[in-house]
Amino acid sequence: MPIDAAKAVAAEPGRSEIAWDHKDVQLYHLGLGAGVPANDPDELRYTLESRLHVLPSFATVAGAGMGVVGGLGAPGIDIDLAAVLHGGQSITLHRPLPVAGRAVTTSRVAAVYDKGKAAVLVLRSEAADEDGPLWTSDAQIFVRGEGGWGGDRGPSERLDVPGRAPDATVERPIREEQALLYRLSGDWNPLHADPEFAKLAGFDRPILHGLCSYGMTLKAVVDTLLGGDVTRVRGYRTRFAGVVFPGETLRIRMWRLAGTGTGTESATDPAGGRVQVTVTAVERDDAPVLADTVVTIADPS
Template structure:
């Protein structure tokens, strides 16, 4: 079955409430590497229940729609799908514990052509169930490598954020732990690719890889650390393009460019392999 544009554009996503606790908030922060300096009093509020704060990037795991890619009516060969881009707009600080709900929609489907794949642009608005206030809007681009040529209306991808052609203004270097993916998966993504060496080898990797959204959280941590002094309310939005997987245990350097007016560009590299893992990053501070 191939993609049917009209059917996929109006796909009936099954949204659901999501209740999370202070423990979940701390576990997410530990999963993206916060607390690696346990004596740093700026990191402690994200991993310790006293005056607990939620990381802004935790918004990407809240109130996810029920699994849908594997459904035949999607028309997608989900085994050939990659997570290409991720964005997050933070409307207000995320509570450290709450019940939230999400509303997911398909924004656009781009037909790159036969043999070139398709792009799915999706968004999810997450609201506090108690107050109905918008907390975050999460957006993602899925690259469906085997699904181009279905005759879609849109054929051009949205432009990515361009980085400055000069040396970065500052850099933040953060470690990952060998067990990082095993911790992060406890926040809800149980794909065995991130835990089982045999599955990872079958997929063409030398070892289990870090979740893309974990890498996203590490980038967000670097931005929060380097330019926001760990003030979660300061981060208004962040967007990235995934360039290459990260292996747990690698060191991630985030190069940052100050564009003025609270806008920062950034790029993340795995130092041990000298390879860019996140590119075309853009963050905006309030």
Template sequence: MTIDYDKLINWKFEDIEQTYTFKDTILYALGVGVSMDPLDMDQLRFTYEEELQALPTMAVVLAYPGFFLKDPEFGIDWVKVLHGEQGIEIHKPLPAEGTVIGTTKITEIIDKGEGKGALMYSTREVREKTSGDLLATLTSTTFCRGDGGFGGPAVSAPKPHELPDRKADAVVELPTLDQAALIYRLSGDFNPLHADPRVATSAGFKAPILHGLCSLGVAGHAILKQACGYNPSKLKSLGLRFSAPVYPGETIVTEIWQDGNRASFRCKVKERDLVVLNNGYAEIG
């Protein structure tokens, strides 16, 4: 298969309307590991319907267009697709329930060359239906590992955020559940890579891997805890690069550097001493 550049770059996504309830908000929080200590009152505000608040990172699952790259007309080897980078800008705190409209578009596809894969950049705006207010802008980079050399643009990719050259100011350690991927996929990403051992092994993994956006949610939890005092309105933006997969059940250790209203971070898997999320940044209001 070969990427159909013209078809992808000009693809017109239909706007996605999604109505979500307090149950969906709680399910997302449970999927990223919040309230593993059910007696922690700071975390319970995201997993209990009384005065429920939405995690800022829940924006990534709202009005999601689905795993459209599996469609053969795009010419992508979807089994080898990985999430490369993700950015979130929060314009207004997410309501705990409501109806939203998502508008998605592909902004660029970079050809890294034969055997080197391709990078696809996309954006999604999530708006509150009734008011029309912009809640969040999401930017995403998809790494199509098996699709380099299709003849598309070969421009340089943007440089990632640079981490400070000093010891981290804080470290937050958060475990993940063995069934974390099976819970998280109920928030909308049904890629079988995260559930079916046969698909995972055919893609070169020993077992189904955790969704990159689930790992991001764990990192967002760490930032919310350490830099925001569990106040979701303080987190204005967050972005990172996915550098290695996480397996459900592993412990994610987030190293945080704080400089004024900017926090830099990276995440390691404790069991393998491996950096899995890198070049992270967050704006704190």
């Protein structure tokens, strides 16, 4: 079997140094569709260096996302990249991300699960600078055709959609060139740019990066429910439930859960609450894009 689960999990973490500055942050934000309208003060927080803050999902591309790349090269992992799918993503923020910084990342295979017809790798990347931990990021990677060895199936958490109307619903258009811009932040997979490659992968045209939808969704939550305050985000996780194409529109539904924005603590989430989110493609009858999506937030200070 190309995946040796015990060897992969026991391997020493990989280590790399990364750096970023305001240009990397601005490029990432523009790749998410920030800057429309260009002179909107709320959008200038994402695009103008003198007012810049950092959307926490920037952690997925800082250093060109080398944490995931390092995990796929770990001992015990020998796989065909054509069989790889990004199944889910989570980030835990230890403090707000600086506009410019240098950090050391450590990357390892935190778990390998046997789903029968596929294996799931949990690739964990942790970043810290001279002031301490910055973020912990987990990427759940499906590897088709690599399951069936009788290993642990792992967790299979699915969230029920709240049985009430969303607290907020917004729509975010995906520009025709958005994937071309987003890939400049480090994900050069031709699936997102080359029509011929997309056809080989089973799509009639290039698809948007899942992590672009992930970032667009977090920006919508921050702007809609958190008053634009990125420092309130403590964690963010999702499952990639389907593809979306440039030119389509994301419909983002949000539910405030217990403790959110109330000024009180929740027994299950002392950080202050959560926002549950679903994301669908408007033009394809609300086909799922992101599911099991939760933003964990702190109360306003």
